[in-house]
Structure formats: structure tokens, C-alpha cells
Amino acid sequence: MLNNYIVAAVTPFKNNKLDIKSFEKYMYRLIGQGGISGIVVCGSTGESLSMSIHEKVELIKTASKINDGRVKVLAGVIDPITSNCLELIKKTEEFVDGFLCICPFYIKPSQEQIYSHFKILSENTARDIVLYNNPGRVGTSIVLDTLKRLCELNNVVAIKECAADLSRFLWRSLVKNGFSFLSGNDDCACSAIAMGAHGIVSVSANIAPDLCVKMYNAFKTNNIERFELLRDTLTPLHELMFMEPSPAPVKYALSKLGLISDELRLPLSQISDALRDKIDSYMKKIGLI
Numbered sequence: 001m002l003n004n005y006i007v008a009a010v011t012p013f014k015n016n017k018l019d020i021k022s023f024e025k026y027m028y029r030l031i032g033q034g035g036i037s038g039i040v041v042c043g044s045t046g047e048s049l050s051m052s053i054h055e056k057v058e059l060i061k062t063a064s065k066i067n068d069g070r071v072k073v074l075a076g077v078i079d080p081i082t083s084n085c086l087e088l089i090k091k092t093e094e095f096v097d098g099f100l101c102i103c104p105f106y107i108k109p110s111q112e113q114i115y116s117h118f119k120i121l122s123e124n125t126a127r128d129i130v131l132y133n134n135p136g137r138v139g140t141s142i143v144l145d146t147l148k149r150l151c152e153l154n155n156v157v158a159i160k161e162c163a164a165d166l167s168r169f170l171w172r173s174l175v176k177n178g179f180s181f182l183s184g185n186d187d188c189a190c191s192a193i194a195m196g197a198h199g200i201v202s203v204s205a206n207i208a209p210d211l212c213v214k215m216y217n218a219f220k221t222n223n224i225e226r227f228e229l230l231r232d233t234l235t236p237l238h239e240l241m242f243m244e245p246s247p248a249p250v251k252y253a254l255s256k257l258g259l260i261s262d263e264l265r266l267p268l269s270q271i272s273d274a275l276r277d278k279i280d281s282y283m284k285k286i287g288l289i
Contacts, residue, residue, distance in 0.1 A: 002072065002130070002158045002180040003199040005212045006038035008045035010247050011059060012260035018055055020062055022260045027066040029259060034209025036071060037199065039063065040100050043076030044137075045203055045247045050265040053084075057091050064095035072097045074130060080104040082117050089125050098128030100160060100201075108139035111146045122153040129155050134162040134184065144171055151175045160184045160201050161192075169195040186238040190231050193219055203246060204237045207253045207288065233286060240279050244271050253279050256289050 007030055012019040030039060041063045042048045042056045051059075060075050067073050075096045077085045082104070089099055101121055103114050122129050131150060135141035141163055142150075150156050158180035161168055169181050169192055182199045183192035189200045193216065205212040215230035241249045248264055248271045255262040256279070262270055271279075283289045 001178055001198060002038065002182060004035075004037040004216055005205045005209065006040060006072070006074070006182065006199060006201045007036050007205045007209065008040050008043050008201055008203050009063070010206065010251055010254065010260065011042070011046040011048075011051065012251075013263040013265060014261060016263075016265065018058060019260065019263075020058070023059065023062060024066060026254065026259045027063055029257075030206070030209060031067055031070055034205070035213040036205060036209050038072030038074060038097075039067070040074045040076050040201060041096075042078070043074075043100055043201075044078050044102075045250070046076060047247065047265055047268070048076050048078040050268075053088055053091065056088060060092045061095050074098050074100045074128075077101040077121070080106055082120055085117075085121055086124055089121065089127075093125050093127050096127060098130055098155075098157070099125065100130045100132050102132040102134060103138045103140060103142065105134075105138040110140075111143055114140065114142060115146055115149055118150055118156065119153060122155055126155065128157045129153070130180075130182070131156065131159040132162075132184070133159055136162065144174065147171065148175060151179055158182055158198075161197070166191055166195045169197050172196050172198075186241065187235075189238075190215075190219070190227075203241050203250050204234060206250050207241075207257070207283075208234065208237060208286070211286075236282055240275070240282060243275055243278075249275060249279065252276060253283065256280065256283060 012022040073096045075092050077099045079085050133142045160182045162184040172181050180198040183189050183197045184201045186204045218227035252262040254260045
């Protein structure tokens, strides 16, 4: 079962090319510290839409080599075209534990189209499939009946849930045993855990993985006083990471840690000076810089 904190990894660039050296340094820190349970490589936080399939394969291979089986590695499959998704899956499945696959976006698919898309992906890999429900980006949400049908597919093991309705986490009692519900929203992660979420796919955990994991563990062990302290410590970080379009804020914060540059690919751009000052102040306050 997928649980605890899974980091939505960024993609470092240098002069508009993959910065593999920085990515390796960044991966060693993520995987070797903080107790996270997994990483998502080439997801939306990883600027997947701006990358070629060759670049995605290279990045996924690099993450797998560094990880060496220590945590779960999920490859982001962020594409609305089924054939493109299949191509990435086939080229990377030997290097990953599973795939985080978003619903086909922009076309606003019907429930039957959503089911057919994921069924084809499931049938073409032995690796785990994690559904990615993000109605704000897709225009359509996976409904309960569709989720139940998808759960009948053996390798569909989890859902990353970004819908605003936290009651969806109560569906865990209505689907197969061992199926994981993951929150994709840092700002309501604590509420999601309280509603039964098994884990969080997190942007904030890039910056403070140890604090995020300690907060999760405090909740799970009923150490409410410690949980509340860590929750309140992390709340400003969640806000800062999304004050301007992601992943620009988290890339800047990682640059302050000396791990990567804050370079992005257009149309994304670097954050404002005002937000830089706020992130600097926060990171100094909690002792990160």
C-alpha cells in the first residue's frame, strides 16, 4: 500500500537542458533523508508537459539508479493521448514501481472514456497504476462507480485525489482492500489524513521532507500535540509554494538549499522578488538556511 509522504519531484534545467548532475544531488537528498516513502518523477510538478519523451526516459532512469530500491519510484504519465501514455510506459516500466496517470485533460472525457483509457494503460503494463484525479485541470472528475470499475483491474492500486471534496476519502470503505487514497493538495493534507487518506503526494516535502514525515507519523501515533506543532510550522510553507504558479516557488526554495537552479521552461517564469523575500524569511525562521 502507498502511504506517508511521496514527493512530487521537480526537473532541474540548465541553459534549457536537463541538469542531470543537479538532479542526482537533489535525488540523493530526497531519498537519503527525511523518511519519505516515494517520489514522482516527470509529474506535473516536474514540468512534464515541457519535456520530450527522450528527456523523461533519461530522468526516470537516473532516479531509478540513484534510488536502488529504497523508496517507491512512480513515473508521471501526464498526457491526454492514450498512445503517448503507452509509449512512455513501455520505455520506462523496467525502471519504476508504477505510473501516476492523469485523466485525459482538455477534452473533458466521459466516464466511459476515462475507464477505457485507464483500462488500456493497465492492460499494457505489469507495473502499478496510480490514478490521478484532478478535475480543476481535466474538467471532469472520476465518479464512484467508475472508480469501483477501475479498482477491478488488478494493477490499479491507488488514486491521487485533488478534488476539493474531502468526503471522497470516505470511499476507501467502498473499494477493494489495500487500495490507497492519496491527497494531492498540501494545503488540506492534514484534513485529508483525518478523513482517511493513506498518504500525500507533496510539493512542500521537497523542502522539508523530515518535518512532513514527522507530522504524518505524529498523527498516526496519536501524538496530537506534536502533530499540531508541525502542522502549524508547515502551513506557511504550503501557502508559499503556491502563491505563484508551481513549480516556480519550490524551485526557488531548492535553489536556496544549493541543490538546483531556479530555471524553468516557458511559459513558466521565475518568481517575483516579493515572494523570494517571503520564502527566504520562512526558510531562515525554521532553520533551513
